[in-house]
Amino acid sequence: MELAIESLPYLWQGLLITLAVSCVTVVLSLVLGVLLGTLVCYGPLPLRWIIIAYSDIIRGIPVIVLIFSVYYGLPPLGINLGNFTSAVVALTAFATAQVTEIVRGALQSIHFGQTEAGKAIGLGFWPRMIYVIFPQAVRRFLPTWINNVTDTVKGSALVSLVGVIDLMMSIQQVIGRVYEPMPLYIVGAMIYFAINFSLSQLSRQLETRFSYIRE
Amino acid sequence: MRYHINYNFVWLYFDKFYWGLLLGIELAAVSILVGSVIGLVLALLYVDGPRWTRKFVTAYVEFIRNQPLLLLVYLVFYGLPTIGGFKYNNVTSFIITLSVYSGAYLVEIFRAGLDAVPKGLQDAGKAIGLTPFQRLLHVRLPTMFRVVLPALSNQFVSLFKDTSIAAVIAVPELTYAAKWLSTNKFRIIEAYSVAAPMYLITGYVIFAALRLLERKFSVRR
Numbered sequence: 001m002e003l004a005i006e007s008l009p010y011l012w013q014g015l016l017i018t019l020a021v022s023c024v025t026v027v028l029s030l031v032l033g034v035l036l037g038t039l040v041c042y043g044p045l046p047l048r049w050i051i052i053a054y055s056d057i058i059r060g061i062p063v064i065v066l067i068f069s070v071y072y073g074l075p076p077l078g079i080n081l082g083n084f085t086s087a088v089v090a091l092t093a094f095a096t097a098q099v100t101e102i103v104r105g106a107l108q109s110i111h112f113g114q115t116e117a118g119k120a121i122g123l124g125f126w127p128r129m130i131y132v133i134f135p136q137a138v139r140r141f142l143p144t145w146i147n148n149v150t151d152t153v154k155g156s157a158l159v160s161l162v163g164v165i166d167l168m169m170s171i172q173q174v175i176g177r178v179y180e181p182m183p184l185y186i187v188g189a190m191i192y193f194a195i196n197f198s199l200s201q202l203s204r205q206l207e208t209r210f211s212y213i214r215e
Numbered sequence: 216m217r218y219h220i221n222y223n224f225v226w227l228y229f230d231k232f233y234w235g236l237l238l239g240i241e242l243a244a245v246s247i248l249v250g251s252v253i254g255l256v257l258a259l260l261y262v263d264g265p266r267w268t269r270k271f272v273t274a275y276v277e278f279i280r281n282q283p284l285l286l287l288v289y290l291v292f293y294g295l296p297t298i299g300g301f302k303y304n305n306v307t308s309f310i311i312t313l314s315v316y317s318g319a320y321l322v323e324i325f326r327a328g329l330d331a332v333p334k335g336l337q338d339a340g341k342a343i344g345l346t347p348f349q350r351l352l353h354v355r356l357p358t359m360f361r362v363v364l365p366a367l368s369n370q371f372v373s374l375f376k377d378t379s380i381a382a383v384i385a386v387p388e389l390t391y392a393a394k395w396l397s398t399n400k401f402r403i404i405e406a407y408s409v410a411a412p413m414y415l416i417t418g419y420v421i422f423a424a425l426r427l428l429e430r431k432f433s434v435r436r
Contacts, residue, residue, distance in 0.1 A: 060415040062379035065390055068397075069407040076218035076403055150281065157283035161383060168285060175293075182298050185290040189282055196281035
């Protein structure tokens with residue numbers, strides 16, 4: 001117990017890195033995912049196929065293999081990203097594919113009548129998107145997306161495998177010094193739990209908040 | 216310096232990849248079986264059991280679902296033996312981890328499935344004089360099974376992908392084979408460009424096979 005408390009300052013730096021990796025990944029994947037997800041629903045046909053192929057392929061490969069591929073696989077091709085960047089690139093590639101699917105699901109869940117109604121009152125494509133479709137889709141999108149954020153935080157533990165000193169790695173480092181694995185793993189579990197549990201509670205609240213919406 | 220693509224080493228050591236893939240499928244299969252037992256028992260406890268079991272089940276589910284699998288793998292493999300005074304090898308340890316991990320997800324699936332059994336069916340069971348246990352065995356579980364089958368197959372594919380994390384405790388599965396080839400023979404691009412499609416294709420094949428199975432079990436109305 002004392003050990004766990006004494007180790008906290010050493011884990012702090014790691015926690016910051018974990019949060020940094022997660023935040024960068026979440027923001028990038030949100031921007032890219034919303035863009036790709038919208039294109040899947042409303043873009044030209046060949047582009048749709050490419051995006052669907054991208055998201056189906058990336059989601060079919062384990063994250064750890066993606067991280068190793070980017071970190072070890074790109075330098076021989078002359079692209080040297082460094083461990084933090086390659087970890088973020090791999091995590092973002094994966095999260096983007098997931099966010100694309102969530103956006104697609106949210107957009108497609110909006111009844112086609114809404115689009116027709118928008119057309120009937122003379123709204124063009126962009127006004128229809130901004131005033132009719134997106135405000136409704138956001139309510140379906142948010143709870144699922146926050147669950148995906150917890151997935152990203154959980155996945156960010158994998159960046160320790162390419163030498164990024166995140167929370168997981170700092171736990172390992174402290175264990176390497178004190179040879180007392182159990183208290184430290186439990187502290188780590190508590191920290192991850194605190195982050196993810198608050199996120200999933202938020203997601204649950206939003207879900208009940210928006211549950212009045214039906215077709 | 217130029218990197219020359221050369222797949223010979225991959226074919227030379229392809230047995231590592233092949234057996235690694237099979238081991239991954241086996242790990243996922245064993246874990247989903249054990250996890251289903253955990254999940255089903257806890258889901259039944261949650262639905263039918265006394266109140267305190269609900270809290271226990273919720274605590275288990277929430278705790279496990281909010282942990283990175285990597286941390287759980289380390290905790291079970293490096294952490295538990297130091298306080299328990301017992302030993303196991305990496306494969307056993309990983310199977311335990313993945314079962315407990317999948318159990319937490321399966322509880323939720325089974326719970327939703329049990330909730331989805333129509334009340335009328337249970338009343339019908341009561342009406343023909345079935346005991347609560349008979350109702351469970353002949354009415355609720357078969358109905359639940361059909362409802363949860365799609366979620367189960369998703370879970371299986373997702374677990375199969377999660378077996379890649381076993382590489383960090385040197386379980387010789389597919390990711391470990393790719394890592395081995397890239398560190399020992401320096402065929403980095405080749406190793407990952409073979410391993411990734413193997414995961415991808417196997418995942419989709421399993422998925423398609425389970426879809427067929429689901430169709431077989433689905434009820435025609």
